[in-house]
Amino acid sequence: MSLGSSFLEQVNRAFDHAAGFTDHDPTLLANIRACKNLFYTSFPIKRDDGRIEVMHAWRAEHSHHKLPTKGGIRYAETVDAEEVQALAALMTYKCALVDVPFGGAKGGIRLNAKRYSVGELERITRRMVFELVRKNFMGPGLDVPAPDVGTGPREMAWIADTYTQLRPGELDALGCVTAKPVSAGGIRGRVEATGRGVFFGVREICSVKEDMKALGMSPGLAGKRVVLQGLGNVGYHAAQFFQRAGAVLVGLSESEGAIACDKGLDLEAVMAHRKERGSILDFPGATSLARREEALELECDILIPAALERQITAENAPRLRTKMVVEAANGPTTVEADEILAARGIMVIPDSYINAGGVTVSYFEWVKNLSHVRFGRMQKRFEQGAYTRLLEAVEGVTGRRFTPEEVERVTHGASEEDLVNSGLEETMIGAYHPIREVWKQLGGKEIMRTAAMIVAIDKVALSYEQLGIFP
């Protein structure tokens, strides 16, 4: 069985288990579970040395209950039809949980990005867009990609540029892809959004005294010992926010190996070391671990897998020494590991909720692209003026002069970044409590993944039920 097919099976098993707690019509449930469209293409690419290579690419659109569909594009050697379907299904449930009005999708090209030059990656990306557009698998109202493993703002800029060339005069063309560089129609705060969302979510979870007590932890993030796997887009930014909040990074793992330090690792110093040496290993003051997977078994309060799927399995789950697993990556815990962790009283915060910050801010970017105006542009100065006049009136009545710092703090009008971050914070906090409520109703016997899936299924089901097609 390939890595991909088993991942799809895991997602579907989680769906079936959660669906059993709902009273939706079985046909409706089968409809929600099924992937709606699957696109495969292969195309030849000329390498820099003149050789021709055949590339394989997929795009899965899991649900059309809301349009467009939305989900990342991954460049990795594991990509296949099953993997994109599993990830697309997760996107449907994720968007539903955070009330982002999209269906789920995911795509990818089977390649190791490190083996290709920038020019080759650009040719591959542009050709993939051509194929997607030709088959109506891309467009601001159809299907909107974003980054995932192995892709980032650079690839998104190539995608947007190719799409706009193919669709001359299409006014909303920039909404065809998200996480673009700001200069190419992106939005401030998107790059760090998933990591920031992970932080907002965990901060909220750790603020619930009753749940922390059950885990034997005090509320709050300060002093919490954190181990993190994968220092890419999601992992690096999550680590940054946790460190700023006073958490202690006691272990970090990357593809080349892992390091640990009881007193805490300075993230920026580790990143600088990696840039200079090409590896996190041999970081001064830290212990280098022989196998990168060993980091997952370090003693900590919060373990954050932020690299790839299927990292916590029935094999290593019994050896984990954490109180909480935070699924910043998609699908890092297998169903078998879920059962072991639940039996051991380890709380698992499911991917479908905790890494939804990226798609949330992607939604804000898409809205910005469709409205053709930067958030905050119309009201920032106006708000500043109104608050300044208000302060002046208070000064007039009280006879007290405010300091320049007080004036700045109170009169500051919201910029695009302020609005994005506050919208993300509101989303992550607001989405957690309905999941927790269902989890509590399940009576402590079920894991939080089941509760999140029930909430997601109910929301998708409602969209279909409103159509009157299903009983």
Ligand code: NAD
């Ligand atoms: P990325 O490519 O930027 O980072 C992944 C990092 O993990 C890389 O630095 C890589 O070297 C490292 N890595 C790979 N294998 C490893 C291993 N065995 N042990 C330790 N480190 C390893 O990718 P990303 O965008 O940060 O995505 C990471 C995960 O988060 C994926 O599961 C992805 O689907 C999920 N995710 C990403 C986003 C997003 O906005 N980028 C949003 C939601 C979920």
